[in-house]
Amino acid sequence: MEARANLLSEAAPFAGTETLEPDIEAVQETNASENITPQNTQTQSNTQTQSNAQTQSILKQSSHPVALIFHLLFRTGAIAIYLFGRLFTTNFSLIFIICVLLLSFDFWTVKNVTGRLLVGLRWWNDIQPDGTNAWVFESRDPSRPVNPTDSRIFWISLYVALVIWLFLAFLTLLSPEWLLIVVVAIILNMANVVGYTQCDKDAKKKWATNFAARAATTNPSMVGKLVSAGLGRFFG
Numbered sequence: 053m054e055a056r057a058n059l060l061s062e063a064a065p066f067a068g069t070e071t072l073e074p075d076i077e078a079v080q081e082t083n084a085s086e087n088i089t090p091q092n093t094q095t096q097s098n099t100q101t102q103s104n105a106q107t108q109s110i111l112k113q114s115s116h117p118v119a120l121i122f123h124l125l126f127r128t129g130a131i132a133i134y135l136f137g138r139l140f141t142t143n144f145s146l147i148f149i150i151c152v153l154l155l156s157f158d159f160w161t162v163k164n165v166t167g168r169l170l171v172g173l174r175w176w177n178d179i180q181p182d183g184t185n186a187w188v189f190e191s192r193d194p195s196r197p198v199n200p201t202d203s204r205i206f207w208i209s210l211y212v213a214l215v216i217w218l219f220l221a222f223l224t225l226l227s228p229e230w231l232l233i234v235v236v237a238i239i240l241n242m243a244n245v246v247g248y249t250q251c252d253k254d255a256k257k258k259w260a261t262n263f264a265a266r267a268a269t270t271n272p273s274m275v276g277k278l279v280s281a282g283l284g285r286f287f288g
Contacts, residue, residue: 115199116169123166123206126158127213127241134220134233144229151233159240162210167248170202173255175247187247191255194262210248214241 111117130151137147168174172192177185192198217237224230 067199069190101147110201111206113199113201114205115202116166119169120163120202120205123170124209126154127209128159129160130154130237131216132229134237148229148233152236155237155240162244163247167204167244167255170206171198171248171252172196173248173251175251187250189251189254191251191258194259210241210245214245217241 111120114120133147133150133154135254137150163175168190169255174190176188180186217234221231221234221238224234
């Protein structure tokens with residue numbers, strides 16, 4: 053017992069102020085995780101900032117940002133409800149009603165509001181006394197140019213939405229009830245595509261005719277030279 057007590061008394065006591073050496077691998081992993089996390093967070097924040105900046109820049113470049121938003125809102129909402137609505141509800145009638153309402157709002161808005169504001173065009177069908185339908189087109193004054201951002205987004209979204217619904221029609225050939233929504237969407241989108249395409253062609257013809265008439269009135273000799281040069285090239 054005395055020998056054991058001497059050995060314990062001779063052993064150096066453990067100092068409370070001494071620190072153990074840290075585990076190098078654990079420290080490296082902790083530092084690496086601390087370095088990676090801020091980088092990922094910074095990358096995500098930069099991506100979100102860039103996307104928000106692009107959206108804000110488009111709206112700033114637009115002459116009618118509110119009309120541009122509603123031009124995209126209804127058609128995008130109809131496609132989203134059609135694709136993802138069944139994830140939230142199994143009630144087909146509810147999805148059908150919402151999609152048809154959004155498609156109807158989109159048709160009316162594009163035909164009567166956004167087309168006139170974004171590209172300076174408008175079309176409608178006039179019923180004649182004999183019962184036939186006649187296309188009626190309106191276009192802006194050529195001296196009033198169209199905002200290129202508004203025009204580009206208008207035409208791209210007009211054709212892209214129709215292409216998407218045509219693609220969805222092939223995917224739902226075996227589902228008659230879902231195909232009904234697609235048929236309604238194709239009919240309404242096709243009407244605006246055909247109407248605005250014909251309206252744009254009619255507007256270009258009117259502008260060309262007015263330009264030729266003004267040129268003939270202001271400088272008939274120049275018009276005669278252009279006509280004679282064109283005939284010479286054609287017959288030569």
